[in-house]
Amino acid sequence: MIRLVDVVKRFPNSTALAVDHLTLEVEEGETAVLVGPSGCGKTTTMKMINRLEEPTSGSIYVDGRDVTLQDPVALRRGIGYVIQTIGLLPHRTVAQNIATVPELLGWDGSRIQGRVKELTGMLELSRELLSRYPSELSGGQRQRVGVARALAADPPVMLMDEPFGAVDPIVRARLQDQFLDIQDRLKKTILFVTHDIDEAIKMADRIAILNAGGILEQYDSPKEILREPANDFVKEFLGSERGLKRLALMKVGEIEVEEGPAVSPEDSAGRAQGVMQTFGTTWVSVVKDGELLGWVDSQSLAGKATVGEATARRFSAYLTAESSLREALDALITSKTQVAAVVWEGQRYRGILTAERISTEIVS
């Protein structure tokens, strides 16, 4: 959808390259994040796509068409654009700002109004804001208006340059989550620029890590980049806690969990003791028709004929297929037994997860 082929950018009066023979492809419906230190050419790269900058050499295609052969004004109207400072028109209301591109495209009034209303809902902006001026908005509201404005004409491609950069971390996290939800539905092709690796990991389907001078160091999914950084620069850029960052991206459902010691309530206490011995544990899960009831130990089984006579106790940590491994690890290290029960859809027993098991997953 967006394809850069051997793109070079050298600014006049500069000997160094801003972008150095960059080849990159963003697939349709994917979010690619350009990330790197300042001076790595990430913003310049983005601006060459909507021709706010012209490449020195190389070609750029959007939807298979060479951008340098298109009228820049028409090209830009077909690409959503959000910048860090948002740049809302201060003398126009929120509604007028959102309507900017549809107006430029000559949509009729009722169609524009309908679209503005739709976007207001999508970005959870209150209706009262529509008649306000940008100076009357909070930082977070301004950013959402900026995103709404970029989405207004429903462009298939979006360029976003640190769109959530100018707000505090709490608001930023909320805006990121909201945008991920929207992107889930809209499936735009997005090129996103940030200097924040954590934002990149969160937003990206694929991350392009750029080095000073516009050199592409690695282009891959966040998981792969975290699993296997291409070189020391990438490793360093990813920062500390690389393992934890990776765990945050992996779901419990994606790894095999151990079956663990389990018995049914009908089983005899003796059988339960045997299972504990086999697994080398002091407890055993109680599972009835696939449903997890809890756990029992030798103490609670004392004097009982069957497992069902003993009171099953709840596990201190429960995980589902949707839990991230990072959440799983957190639950494990804060539980007394260092063991978490994994359940699927309600209480269907799947197995148990231990810290050791998670550790083998990172090391592999």
Added chain:
Amino acid sequence: MGVISEAAGWLTDPANWSGPGAIPHRLFEHVQISGVTVLAAALIAIPAGLLIGHTGKGRFLVVTLSNVGRAIPSFAILALTLPVTIKLGLGLGFWPTFIALFVLAVPPILTNTYVGVAGVDRDIVEAARGMGMAGGQVLRRLELRLAAPVIMVGLRTAAVEVVATATLAALVAWGGLGRYIIDGFAVRDDARILGGAILVALLAIATELLMGRVERLVRPRGSSSIRLRGA
């Protein structure tokens, strides 16, 4: 004290308020030449300032023109243009006055227009271009709108200066309120000199107030966040 009451007497004398050469007629002449000059200066200086501010090319021209324009006294320009206009057959009166006042009016309008446009937040301009506004649309819908208050300050400065300086027109046989001052000197009529001076001062103040009002009208709404970086 005597002069002031004499001037008051002159100003209130009904004979000075009717007929050719009376105050309403001179006031009209004064407003006419001032208005025509400011309008002409605006027609040249605003488009030029917009273009220079929008493209960023020709800044040097603005600075030089406004410095030179402010350095040369209007009286000198009047003296310099008089032989030229006579030679060109444009004669006395209107044309030499017009040229002298035009040179006076252009710098503040040009400078403020340029500064107003150049002072528009570049991020807003970039966002507008990025969304697909063509150059002319950025200029009309954005830069001109946001620079309007600053441009108006330039127009106001020019108008007040021109109204005050148009008094010189009487020197080259044009009418206007300056007539009373020049003629008053010639016949040593202090009441007439002071009366004329008071009228010029009042007209200048009225111009200032009127333009100030227009300026508030063109201030874009939502502009509390727009920084005015006018000269």
